[in-house]
Amino acid sequence: MAKFILKRVAISVVSMLLLITVTFFLMHAIPGGPFSPGEQKDLKPEVLEAIRARYGLDLPVTQQYANYMKNLAHGDLGVSMKKTNYTVNELLAGSFPVSAQIGMLAVVMALIIGIPLGIIAALKRGSAADMVSMVLATIGISIPTFVIAMLLMYLFCMKLAWFPTFGWGEAKHFILPVVCLCLAPIANITRLIRSSMLEVVRQDYIRTARAKGLSELMVIGKHAIRNAILPVVTYVGPLVASLMTGSFAIERMFMVPGIGRYFVNSVSDRDYTVIMGVTIFYGAFIMVCTLLVDIAYAWIDPRVRFDS
Amino acid sequence: MSNHLLEVKNLRTHFASGGGIVQAVRGVDIHVDAGEFLGIVGESGCGKSVTMMSIMRLLAENAAVKADSLVFDGRDILSQSEKTMRSIRGNEIGMIFQDPMTSLNPLFTVGNQMMEHLRLHKNMTKEQAKARAIEMLTTVGINEPEKRLKQYPHEMSGGMRQRVMIAIAMCCNPKILIADEPTTALDVTIQAQIMELMEDLKNNFSTAVILITHDLGVIARSCSRVIVMYGGLIMEEGSVEQIFYEPAHPYTEGLLRSVPRHGIEEEDSESQDKGGEAQTVERQREKLIPIPGSPPDLMNPPAGCPFAARCEKAMKICKMAPAQLTEVGEGHRSACWLLHSQAPGKDRER
Numbered sequence: 001m002a003k004f005i006l007k008r009v010a011i012s013v014v015s016m017l018l019l020i021t022v023t024f025f026l027m028h029a030i031p032g033g034p035f036s037p038g039e040q041k042d043l044k045p046e047v048l049e050a051i052r053a054r055y056g057l058d059l060p061v062t063q064q065y066a067n068y069m070k071n072l073a074h075g076d077l078g079v080s081m082k083k084t085n086y087t088v089n090e091l092l093a094g095s096f097p098v099s100a101q102i103g104m105l106a107v108v109m110a111l112i113i114g115i116p117l118g119i120i121a122a123l124k125r126g127s128a129a130d131m132v133s134m135v136l137a138t139i140g141i142s143i144p145t146f147v148i149a150m151l152l153m154y155l156f157c158m159k160l161a162w163f164p165t166f167g168w169g170e171a172k173h174f175i176l177p178v179v180c181l182c183l184a185p186i187a188n189i190t191r192l193i194r195s196s197m198l199e200v201v202r203q204d205y206i207r208t209a210r211a212k213g214l215s216e217l218m219v220i221g222k223h224a225i226r227n228a229i230l231p232v233v234t235y236v237g238p239l240v241a242s243l244m245t246g247s248f249a250i251e252r253m254f255m256v257p258g259i260g261r262y263f264v265n266s267v268s269d270r271d272y273t274v275i276m277g278v279t280i281f282y283g284a285f286i287m288v289c290t291l292l293v294d295i296a297y298a299w300i301d302p303r304v305r306f307d308s
Numbered sequence: 309m310s311n312h313l314l315e316v317k318n319l320r321t322h323f324a325s326g327g328g329i330v331q332a333v334r335g336v337d338i339h340v341d342a343g344e345f346l347g348i349v350g351e352s353g354c355g356k357s358v359t360m361m362s363i364m365r366l367l368a369e370n371a372a373v374k375a376d377s378l379v380f381d382g383r384d385i386l387s388q389s390e391k392t393m394r395s396i397r398g399n400e401i402g403m404i405f406q407d408p409m410t411s412l413n414p415l416f417t418v419g420n421q422m423m424e425h426l427r428l429h430k431n432m433t434k435e436q437a438k439a440r441a442i443e444m445l446t447t448v449g450i451n452e453p454e455k456r457l458k459q460y461p462h463e464m465s466g467g468m469r470q471r472v473m474i475a476i477a478m479c480c481n482p483k484i485l486i487a488d489e490p491t492t493a494l495d496v497t498i499q500a501q502i503m504e505l506m507e508d509l510k511n512n513f514s515t516a517v518i519l520i521t522h523d524l525g526v527i528a529r530s531c532s533r534v535i536v537m538y539g540g541l542i543m544e545e546g547s548v549e550q551i552f553y554e555p556a557h558p559y560t561e562g563l564l565r566s567v568p569r570h571g572i573e574e575e576d577s578e579s580q581d582k583g584g585e586a587q588t589v590e591r592q593r594e595k596l597i598p599i600p601g602s603p604p605d606l607m608n609p610p611a612g613c614p615f616a617a618r619c620e621k622a623m624k625i626c627k628m629a630p631a632q633l634t635e636v637g638e639g640h641r642s643a644c645w646l647l648h649s650q651a652p653g654k655d656r657e658r
Contacts, residue, residue, distance in 0.1 A: 203410065204405060204407060204410040204411045205411055205412055207405065208403075208405065208412065208413075208473070209413070210366055210397070211366060211397055211398060211402075211403040211477075212397065212398035212424070212425040212476065213394040213395060213396070213397035213398035213399055213425055213429060214394070214398070214424065214425060214428065215394060218424070223413050223416075226415045226416075227414075301414070302414070302415065302460040302462070303460070303462050
């Protein structure tokens with residue numbers, strides 16, 4: 001197991017280096033930059049030149065890359081080029097916990113609701129419960145979250161006035177963003193569990209379990225669920241990464257001060273250091289989540305443990 | 309009424325499927341006595357497995373099981389509560405299945421899967437169940453049982469897994485062991501070992517065994533009594549000797565003609581060694597004669613004998629009504645119109 005984890009960490013490090021390098025050079029390959037004349041019309045060319053030199057942007061790209069990597073090795077992501085007086089580390093440290101909070105809540109909600117719903121749908125296949133959950137799942141997948149967000153805002157904030165439309169800090173501010181974020185994952189998890197459960201209950205070992213005289217609770221709760229949950233485990237890794245690192249649309253609409261906005265704003269602002277910082281952060285986060293999923297997988301399925 | 313351990317009368321099992329009703333079992337009588345080794349033989353889809361699953365009440369919800377009587381150990385199976393059925397399954401009737409590679413849950417250790425129903429049925433503590441599991445693994449011929457208990461199914465070979473399945477089925481000391489094609493998925497040497505093991509267990513535990521198979525070789529080797537099924541009906545029933553030496557149904561005859569006899573093959577290979585090709589060609593090999601055609605569609609079962617369409621001796625009556633099981637010897641019954649008193653060629657009668 002330790003060997004397996006070590007190997008995975010080594011692979012992750014290589015992937016990270018690749019990710020950083022490719023992003024860095026692609027970013028610089030796009031015409032323009034944070035302090036190009038087109039961006040800053042009110043500044044004189046000489047001033048722009050001075051600013052560019054201040055940020056080291058006048059150096060050859062390879063030199064810039066070397067400098068960036070040197071700083072990165074010390075854990076320094078640099079200073080934001082557009083948000084003055086902020087380092088990228090500060091931006092991430094300030095916004096990530098906010099996104100992580102609602103993201104984690106959404107993941108937990110999705111699992112708590114999605115798994116039982118999928119199991120019930122599979123066991124009562126063809127029943128009304130199955131139909132209803134499948135219709136809901138299809139709706140959950142097909143309607144974009146920002147549409148749902150607007151509908152919920154209209155209903156709960158405008159008509160019923162149960163929740164504030166925006167703001168941050170109290171429980172009432174959490175609810176609608178979390179609901180919006182967890183709907184699509186609930187739908188996905190329900191469908192995943194349903195189809196894998198339908199597959200599992202047909203397996204020979206389920207027949208064996210029944211032939212041993214086990215109760216239906218044991219047959220489903222012990223023998224079937226553990227097998228049926230595997231696809232969900234695979235799905236949850238990237239899900240955790242994407243939800244915890246924030247959603248641009250949802251955070252924008254509910255004015256959540258999370259990390260999501262930097263994904264989009266940094267690119268349109270040509271804020272090189274923030275682009276890099278967010279990319280590295282997200283990449284590392286996904287890799288950690290995937291590693292955790294693989295460990296969880298090996299923990300659930302002994303067959304994985306022994307494959308070299 | 310009777311003192312059979314298991315008595316089934318006129319069992320009918322139908323499945324509702326998308327295209328209509330499949331009449332998988334269409335009136336089958338079976339009885340099993342304590343300690344008996346009964347073989348049920350027939351080709352795929354003849355209803356032999358469904359019969360067993362009906363007895364265990366393990367079929368899916370789309371199955372309807374009816375019987376004039378279905379009595380196990382003095383209890384009417386069809387009227388028992390699901391709870392009572394659970395206390396019978398795995399406890400009083402053990403069952404093993406065709407494919408040992410898929411019959412064990414891959415995510416739980418062998419020990420876990422052996423002990424869970426011991427603890428359930430016999431109220432054993434974990435330690436007692438473990439001791440019993442180790443004892444059973446030793447009985448079925450698995451070395452280092454303590455170590456094996458901690459292993460997962462994928463760490464074992466097919467033969468070993470089938471041994472584990474047998475140990476699971478036998479560890480509550482059932483009165484009947486139902487073995488549904490236990491050797492089909494195994495290679496020949498392992499098959500022989502597993503059959504040997506089942507015979508030993510039958511002798512040591514005085515458990516009745518119902519062996520379902522399409523392999524006549526396996527039947528000949530182990531069983532005392534044989535039931536031949538076809539198209540959801542019993543075609544012939546008798547002792548192993550009666551079935552193999554005096555088959556009274558054209559289907560049984562056809563089955564016997566379609567299996568190789570090992571003795572003759574061996575002679576052949578000897579002659580090859582000595583005399584070269586010419587001699588071998590001259591030498592009359594026993595031909596395997598397949599039964600032409602395919603089994604009947606049980607969604608629209610034929611009105612007459614299900615085998616009539618493939619039977620070379622079929623008469624007009626065969627396609628019109630099914631033949632009743634007729635006594636042809638002691639404990640030997642066959643459902644064939646040729647045995648009727650008005651049938652032509654009654655001189656073939658014994």
